[in-house]
Amino acid sequence: MMQNIAIIGSGVMGRGIAQSFAVGGYSVTINDIKTAFLEKARQNIEDNLSLMVEAGQLTNDQKKEAASRISYSIDQKDSVSDADLIIEAIPEDINMKWNLYQNLEQIKKPEAVVSSNTSTFPISKLTEKTSFDGRFIITHFFNPAHLVPLVEIVKKDETDPEVADEVINLLKQIGKSPILLKKEINGFIANRLQTALVREAFSLVDKGIASAEDVDKAITDGPGFRWAFVGPIRTAEFGGLDTWKHVIDNIAPELDKSEGAPEIINRLVAEGKLGTKTGEGLFTYSGNEVQEALNQRDRQFVQLGQIKQSARLEPASEN
Ligand SMILES: NC(=O)c1ccc[n+]([C@@H]2O[C@H](COP(=O)([O-])OP(=O)(O)OC[C@H]3O[C@@H](n4cnc5c(N)ncnc54)[C@H](O)[C@@H]3O)[C@@H](O)[C@H]2O)c1
Known part of the structure; x- marks a missing residue:
């Protein structure tokens, strides 16, 4: 069973993915190359959790619990040593990704699953220099990842069948809506x-x-x-x-x-x-307009999420 999640890269996507798992009850470690980047991610997660409290999505206690489930580290080995699932969310540069994967092969638990949040690379290209013995998959989240439910999943023929099932179940546990592509295709489906x-x-x-x-x-x-x-x-x-x-x-x-x-x-x-x-x-x-527009967008997305959630729970009316 997957319990510990490591996120590599604390940028726009990594921090939102981390928040989703922490709110869903999982322990998360976020890794980046500089402490200053991790501090920015911590502050951003704190602000986003506060917004969820404001919108009535979380209580103050739930916010504190979620925040306490996230740890931050610039030590990559330490970050992944206990991880059952390692989600890569570093820039869309194939050489950077290949270098990271080669390092992960040395330091991860043998049974750990590695996934990429790539927007564009086919899984066959991502794994050209590493196989991860069938324990590699694409999990493509959407920005803002803590609010948008969709996650596109792409596997290889060599991916262990239970890896896709396990990842899909895990994502459903945290309230995400995963879809599995039957074949590789550039841009996946939503993009x-x-x-x-x-x-x-x-x-x-x-x-x-x-x-x-x-x-x-x-x-x-x-x-x-x-x-x-x-x-x-x-x-x-x-x-x-x-x-x-x-x-x-x-x-x-x-x-x-x-x-x-x-x-x-x-x-x-x-x-x-x-x-x-x-x-x-x-x-x-101008001025504060960007931040205000983003905050308004996030409040509206929280409300939409609540409507979708309650619509799923309500039994269909009978004629
Ligand atoms: N931004 C989006 O809307 C979006 C949406 C879906 C998917 N994606 C994909 O998600 C991935 C990440 O995108 P992003 O927008 O979050 O990028 P970003 O530039 O905001 O963040 C990337 C982070 O990774 C860190 N990093 C770089 N190399 C590292 C390493 N070796 N180890 C640890 N950390 C490292 C960087 O310091 C940075 O903080 C990309 O593959 C991108 O294509 C992005």
């Missing part, structure tokens, strides 16, 4: 779907069809409102596949088909307009 949509969203603004604000609203108050409960395939089936055949036949030929990012994103990046990072993208952000 392929998002990419198709985001490319078209920016392209619509570039063509002058609507403002960025209204393009966003077209999703948050339209399809996005449905998608929290009814996915695109079921939505199409509710609408009728004959109707959707016409919709796709009529619209698909006119969609943006850029091979890379649409022109408008290339222009913004060339101008140094990277979004919240630089205070400007299609929207502008």
